[in-house]
Amino acid sequence: LVTTSTDRPGPDAALAAIRPGIRDLPKSGILEIVDYARDRDDVMPLWFGEGDLPTPRFICDGATRAMSEGHTFYTWQRGIPPLRDALADYLSNLHAQPVEVDRITVTTSGMAAIMMTLTALLDPGAGIAVVSPVWPNIYAAADIAGAKITPVPASREPGGVWTLDVDTLFATCDADSSIRAIFINSPCNPTGWVCPAAEIERILEYSRRRGIWIIADEVYARLTFDLQTGEPAATAPSFLDIATSDDLLIVINTFSKNWCMTGWRIGWMVTPPSLGPTLEKLVQFSTSGTAPFLQYGALTALTEGEHFFQEMLARCAKARRAVIETLGPLAAVDLSVPAGAFYGFFRVEGELDSMSLAKRLIDETGVGLAPGVAFGPGGEGYLRLCFAGSPDYVAMALERLAKRL
Amino acid sequence: LVTTSTDRPGPDAALAAIRPGIRDLPKSGILEIVDYARDRDDVMPLWFGEGDLPTPRFICDGATRAMSEGHTFYTWQRGIPPLRDALADYLSNLHAQPVEVDRITVTTSGMAAIMMTLTALLDPGAGIAVVSPVWPNIYAAADIAGAKITPVPASREPGGVWTLDVDTLFATCDADSSIRAIFINSPCNPTGWVCPAAEIERILEYSRRRGIWIIADEVYARLTFDLQTGEPAATAPSFLDIATSDDLLIVINTFSKNWCMTGWRIGWMVTPPSLGPTLEKLVQFSTSGTAPFLQYGALTALTEGEHFFQEMLARCAKARRAVIETLGPLAAVDLSVPAGAFYGFFRVEGELDSMSLAKRLIDETGVGLAPGVAFGPGGEGYLRLCFAGSPDYVAMALERLAKRL
Numbered sequence: 001l002v003t004t005s006t007d008r009p010g011p012d013a014a015l016a017a018i019r020p021g022i023r024d025l026p027k028s029g030i031l032e033i034v035d036y037a038r039d040r041d042d043v044m045p046l047w048f049g050e051g052d053l054p055t056p057r058f059i060c061d062g063a064t065r066a067m068s069e070g071h072t073f074y075t076w077q078r079g080i081p082p083l084r085d086a087l088a089d090y091l092s093n094l095h096a097q098p099v100e101v102d103r104i105t106v107t108t109s110g111m112a113a114i115m116m117t118l119t120a121l122l123d124p125g126a127g128i129a130v131v132s133p134v135w136p137n138i139y140a141a142a143d144i145a146g147a148k149i150t151p152v153p154a155s156r157e158p159g160g161v162w163t164l165d166v167d168t169l170f171a172t173c174d175a176d177s178s179i180r181a182i183f184i185n186s187p188c189n190p191t192g193w194v195c196p197a198a199e200i201e202r203i204l205e206y207s208r209r210r211g212i213w214i215i216a217d218e219v220y221a222r223l224t225f226d227l228q229t230g231e232p233a234a235t236a237p238s239f240l241d242i243a244t245s246d247d248l249l250i251v252i253n254t255f256s257k258n259w260c261m262t263g264w265r266i267g268w269m270v271t272p273p274s275l276g277p278t279l280e281k282l283v284q285f286s287t288s289g290t291a292p293f294l295q296y297g298a299l300t301a302l303t304e305g306e307h308f309f310q311e312m313l314a315r316c317a318k319a320r321r322a323v324i325e326t327l328g329p330l331a332a333v334d335l336s337v338p339a340g341a342f343y344g345f346f347r348v349e350g351e352l353d354s355m356s357l358a359k360r361l362i363d364e365t366g367v368g369l370a371p372g373v374a375f376g377p378g379g380e381g382y383l384r385l386c387f388a389g390s391p392d393y394v395a396m397a398l399e400r401l402a403k404r405l
Numbered sequence: 406l407v408t409t410s411t412d413r414p415g416p417d418a419a420l421a422a423i424r425p426g427i428r429d430l431p432k433s434g435i436l437e438i439v440d441y442a443r444d445r446d447d448v449m450p451l452w453f454g455e456g457d458l459p460t461p462r463f464i465c466d467g468a469t470r471a472m473s474e475g476h477t478f479y480t481w482q483r484g485i486p487p488l489r490d491a492l493a494d495y496l497s498n499l500h501a502q503p504v505e506v507d508r509i510t511v512t513t514s515g516m517a518a519i520m521m522t523l524t525a526l527l528d529p530g531a532g533i534a535v536v537s538p539v540w541p542n543i544y545a546a547a548d549i550a551g552a553k554i555t556p557v558p559a560s561r562e563p564g565g566v567w568t569l570d571v572d573t574l575f576a577t578c579d580a581d582s583s584i585r586a587i588f589i590n591s592p593c594n595p596t597g598w599v600c601p602a603a604e605i606e607r608i609l610e611y612s613r614r615r616g617i618w619i620i621a622d623e624v625y626a627r628l629t630f631d632l633q634t635g636e637p638a639a640t641a642p643s644f645l646d647i648a649t650s651d652d653l654l655i656v657i658n659t660f661s662k663n664w665c666m667t668g669w670r671i672g673w674m675v676t677p678p679s680l681g682p683t684l685e686k687l688v689q690f691s692t693s694g695t696a697p698f699l700q701y702g703a704l705t706a707l708t709e710g711e712h713f714f715q716e717m718l719a720r721c722a723k724a725r726r727a728v729i730e731t732l733g734p735l736a737a738v739d740l741s742v743p744a745g746a747f748y749g750f751f752r753v754e755g756e757l758d759s760m761s762l763a764k765r766l767i768d769e770t771g772v773g774l775a776p777g778v779a780f781g782p783g784g785e786g787y788l789r790l791c792f793a794g795s796p797d798y799v800a801m802a803l804e805r806l807a808k809r810l
Contacts, residue, residue: 015677111690
């Protein structure tokens with residue numbers, strides 16, 4: 001080697017040579033609490049957004065069969081035709097009007113769909129209004145895209161449910177002409193809020209009037225519960241119920257939650273058909289497609305997975321009931337009863353620092369919850385408990401919590 | 406719905422509302438020729454960079470086994486520990502010095518590794534020097550990152566092999582202080598050029614002196630051939646042979662080529678260990694990890710796949726020989742004998758427009774080749790033929806070509 005040892009870079013040289021905005025991306029507040037608990041082997045983790053069931057066998061078999069049939073080559077960038085067709089059928093049955101196949105793009109996770117969406121829509125310096133609190137990745141993804149984030153906090157009265165004041169949302173967008181998109185997650189992780197149909201109509205009307213994009217994260221659309229009975233309820237109101245195919249609307253979804261496929265990293269997006277060629281290129285240059293045999297597994301989930309989904313949903317409803325029955329009566333606990341998604345989001349009297357409280361609950365109860373501060377403005381002071389796991393397991397964790405709270 | 410039909414957007418409204426730079430990303434020149442041939446069912450396609458063997462059964466079984474063991478949940482963002490350990494062992498055996506596990510990140514394709522690399526290194530407006538001709542995706546990925554691309558053309562004399570004048574590379578970087586990174590693909594797709602060890606040393610020394618990043622695409626490192634005998638040769642010289650772990654070096658690789666896993670979308674990158682926490686976040690916000698059961702399949706490829714790889718390599722060597730023996734003697738053909746990768750890259754006397762020639766060859770021979778213009782400066786006038794397929798199939802396509810050329 002021609003260089004001498006004195007030329008060699010020091011251990012921090014590389015870190016100093018990357019983009020500061022990327023180097024300084026905030027660490028997820030959820031991972032901070034996970035790290036805190038890493039040395040304890042008795043923790044009951046309810047901090048992530050996934051259940052405890054592995055992917056059901058028949059879905060795995062769909063992927064295995066496709067592998068053995070040789071579906072292991074480069075594939076269609078927007079997804080294999082049978083999966084796109086099946087998604088169009090599935091969504092058309094789910095919503096109030098048809099969803100055409102040319103609007104559908106399969107993606108390597110819902111997260112990848114969000115990242116591609118931001119890349120396609122937001123120039124560096126453009127703004128995005130984010131209805132918050134909301135799952136943290138959207139903030140970081142917007143940071144990476146160089147976008148300017150304007151949170152629009154939802155709100156709630158003690159003892160009540162979350163609501164979004166859409167006039168505040170519109171006023172926020174009106175006040176900043178750089179805002180090019182609204183990100184809205186309904187049913188909402190972590191609050192359980194479900195945006196009513198009337199407000200979806202008003203937001204779409206606003207989008208049309210102002211030429212602002214709607215990015216609708218509808219991952220939990222089918223995980224809804226009747227607020228009176230606690231039983232599974234109908235699909236949440238969706239922008240797909242009323243939008244035309246050419247509206248400035250991108251709907252994000254995933255196979256992760258409905259069919260216990262979090263590890264598979266497959267999602268999809270519904271967009272105006274005119275964006276198809278652009279998305280084909282964005283897929284090409286981000287992951288160059290999603291494994292075709294995984295897509296056959298996803299196809300099996302869609303075509304044979306309804307019974308499994310209904311069982312999973314009933315299980316969530318049972319665990320949700322345990323959350324409400326255990327935490328609801330506690331004097332110190334203020335729980336917002338969730339209409340959708342699979343999270344209990346609550347605060348504890350006198351506790352304003354959610355990270356500190358989450359750490360103390362690790363120490364004192366061994367139950368792992370996600371601190372509300374991780375979910376952006378409006379989240380501080382709350383804790384998020386995922387009830388997608390076994391109802392018995394969730395009930396056991398709740399008992400531990402109840403003794404302390 | 407409160408809006409009237411006159412409010413509804415027209416069919417091009419959405420396309421008009423995305424970022425012009427993204428909307429206008431160039432379409433791959435390879436896909437243009439594929440589209441041209443779409444209606445013909447007798448085309449012998451040698452235009453993509455993949456062979457005709459599906460992923461071998463034992464690798465698929467590794468993934469299936471992991472699925473049935475329940476490895477279907479969210480996973481480590483930088484890759485499952487056993488795969489990262491196995492990659493460290495594999496690379497340490499392959500190169501002249503050890504590669505430590507804290508330098509390794511598993512990614513959802515080599516493409517995703519490149520995109521994350523550009524996101525981490527290049528502010529919008531920063532420059533990247535790209536040794537060309539080279540596979541087209543790097544140009545588009547740099548476009549998406551908002552980077553300014555400066556091609557540094559390799560060159561060749563008629564009848565000769567490709568060479569890179571590293572002094573020209575350095576002068577190019579010296580002349581533009583915005584250049585933050587050099588992208589170098591050796592062995593090179595499409596030219597078959599293998600960067601000699603002495604030049605790798607000089608480039609590393611330059612990187613140290615100037616604080617410029619090296620992004621080394623070493624996907625074809627093990628697909629090399631002895632220029633005299635045509636037999637498989639040793640691993641190509643690699644930056645990993647000589648760099649310290651803290652050099653400004655990112656090496657990109659993939660499981661796609663060595664083990665016929667193009668459809669799996671799994672790759673890896675080797676970086677300074679100080680970048681680990683940043684990469685963990687970039688993975689989180691781009692795809693949130695790679696399916697763990699796929700990673701177990703990749704682990705099987707590494708630990709049990711050497712015999713298969715050697716067979717695949719011998720097959721490539723045989724098909725490469727057919728390329729040289731058939732095209733080499735043709736008076737009108739000027740073929741650069743490839744030292745690495747699995748492509749024949751050649752030009753035809755009097756033919757300056759590679760897209761036009763590729764289309765005529767579709768019409769007249771039914772053989773599908775990639776036009777050189779797709780590979781950036783220096784590529785125009787050439788055609789790329791992939792010889793990763795069955796030697797008999799490649800030989801049949803070559804016979805068709807030889808009759809016409």
